[in-house]
Amino acid sequence: MTTRRSTLKLLAAGSLPAMLAMPAARAQQPLLRQLAIVVAFPAGGATDAVARLVADGLRGKYAETVIVENRVGGGGRIGAVHVKNAPADGSVMLFGPAFPMAIFPHIYKTLPYDPLTDFVPVATTSKGAFALSVGPAVPASVRSMADFVAWTKANPDKATFGAPPGGGQHFAGALFAKQAGIPLQMVPYKGGAPSVVDVLGGHIASVVTPLPEVLQHVKDGKLRMLATTTERRSPFTPEVPTMKELGWDVVFQDWSGFLAPARTPADVVARANAAIKEAVASPKVAAALQAQGTDVDINSPADFARLHRQTWERYRDVVRSTGFKAED
Template sequence: MMRNVGPALAGLGLAFGLAFSLLFTPTAIAQPANQPIRLLFGFAAGSAGDTLTRIVADRMQSVLGQSVVVENRVGASARIALLAVKNAPPDGTLLYIGPNGPMTITPLYDSNAGYDPATDFTPISQLVTFEFSIGVSPKLVPARNLAEMIALVKSRPELGSYGTPGGGSNPHFMAISLAAAAKIDLRPVHYRGSIPALNDVVAGQLPMMVTPLSDQIEQAKAGSLRIIATSGKERSIFAPDVPTFLEQGFPVEALGWYAAYGPAKLPRAIVERLNRIMAEAVRAPEVKDRLDALGFKPTTTSPEALAEQQKKEIDDWRPIVKASGFRAGD
C-alpha cells in the first residue's frame, strides 16, 4: 500500500504532491492517503473560536489540496474533543484547536479529566490571543462600569447571575476572583460555549456574562450588550473606550489564546509543516479584517514556546483554583 502513494500523488499534480510529501512522510502515514484531515473544536459552531478554526481549515485545504473538515465535538469543557485527539494515531489526520482553559486550568480542578496536557498531546502553535470581558444586558443592568455594577448587585442580589462558556473556564475563575475582591455574591450559570450565554444576555434573560471579548464585540456595537471591563494589562485595541479591571481597581488580569495540538508523538516533520501552514492562515492579509472583527491578534509561536506558555499558566492558575475550592461537578 505504501508503494502506491507516490504514483497516486503524482497523478494529482506536482504541486499537490510536494505539499503533501512535506507534511506526511511515508513512515508517518498510518491512515489512507485520501482520508480527510479533521480539526476538532470542542465548543459550539458560530463562536469566534469556531470561525478561527474554519479559517485555518480553509488555508490547510488550499495548501495541501486535501479535504480538511471542522467538527464541533461539544461537551465537557472540550474534554470530548481532547480525548478523541489524545487517542488518535499520530499521523496528522486528527487535530485539536481550542482555547487555553482546557489545557491549563481543567486538570487543576478535575482529577478525572482523562488527559495530561504535558504528555498526551503534541503542541503545534499558538494561533491568536484575546482579552476577556464582562458584558451586561442593557435591559436589566444600567451599570456602565464595575463600581456601578457592584453597587447594583449589592442592592439587588438577584442581578448577580452571570453566564460563562463553561464551568471551570478562565472566565469562571476570573469572576470568582472579582467577586472575592469586590465582596459580592456572583452566581455562575454555565453554558456550552459563549453563544448560548450571549443570546440570553441580549434577550434580557440573564444580567451579565464573562466570556472572551471576541464573542461580545458585535452585539456591543449593535447596542444590545454593554461591555464594562476587559482583562488585559492595557485597554484592548478592539474596545479602546472600555477600561480594564486593573484600571477600575480590581486585580483581575488574564489573556486567552487559541492553539493547535496533535496527538502525542506526532512526527516533527508533520508538526513543522502544520506550524507553518497555520501561521500563514492567521497572518494572511485577506483574513486580517475577519480576525479584527473577532477581537483576535495573530500570535503564532513555535511548538516549544507554546509548551512553555502552557506550563507557566498552569503554575499561575494553580493557587487560584485551589483557593476557590471548585471541583468538577460543582
C-alpha cells in the same frame, strides 16, 4: 559514492537532472488527504469562528480537504479525548482555548487525558481576553463597573453571569466577584455563544466571554461592555477600562492554538506549524481575526510548549486563590 566516471555515465544517460532534483522532490511532501480540526465547543462561538477561518487557509496548502468537527460536551473534555485517541499522523488536531488544558487539571480530581503528556503543541494562532458585559436584565442606568457593583449588592437575587464552568471566563468572573465583594453567581453554559443568547434575551444579567463573541452586539447597542481582562486597554475597545486599572487584579489573556496527539512525529508537527503560520499570517485571515477583536499571536512548537506549561502553572495558582474545590 559518486565518482567522475559514474557522473559521466549519468550525464550520458540523461539521468543527472533527475538525480539533482531528488532532494527537492523529497522536500515537497504531498498534501494530506484530509485534516479534521476538532473544536470542543458549539458552532457560532469565537473558537469555532477562528477554527473555520484557519481551515480556509489550510485547505489546499496542508490537506486537500479540511473540515471542522464540533465535538461538544464536558466543557471541552469530549473533544480533547477524541484527539488524544486519534492517529498521530497530523490528520486530526484539536483547536481551542487554553482552559481545558490549563485549568481542568486543577479542578477535576480525575481527567480522561493528561494535558502535558497526551498532546504535542503545534501552533498558537491568537491570544484573547475576556469582557464583562451586561444586557437588558440590568437597568440602562448601569454604565460602569462601579454602577454594576452597586446594582449587584442591591439585587443579589438577580446578580448572575454566564460562562462555561471551569473555563477562564468562570475564574475571571469568580475572581472579580471575590475581590469586589459582591454576590455574583455563575450560570453554567456549554460555550460562550449560548450564554450570549441568554444575556441578549434578558435571562441572565451579564456574561464574561471572549471579546469577539460580544463585540458586534456592543457596537449595535444591544450589550454594554463594562470592563476587559487585558493587561492594558484593548485596541478593539479603547474606551472600555480594564479590571486591573479599576483596582481588581483580574488579568486573563490566554492562548488559542492547535494540539496534535502525542507521538506525532516532529517533522509532521513542524510542517503543520508552518502551514498554520502561513494561514494565520495571510492578509485575509489576519484581517478577519482582527475584525473579530482577536490578537494574532503565532508561536513555534517549542515556544508553544513552554507557554503551555507556564499557563498550566499560572492557573494552578488562580484556582487556589479562588478557593475552588476540585470536582469528580
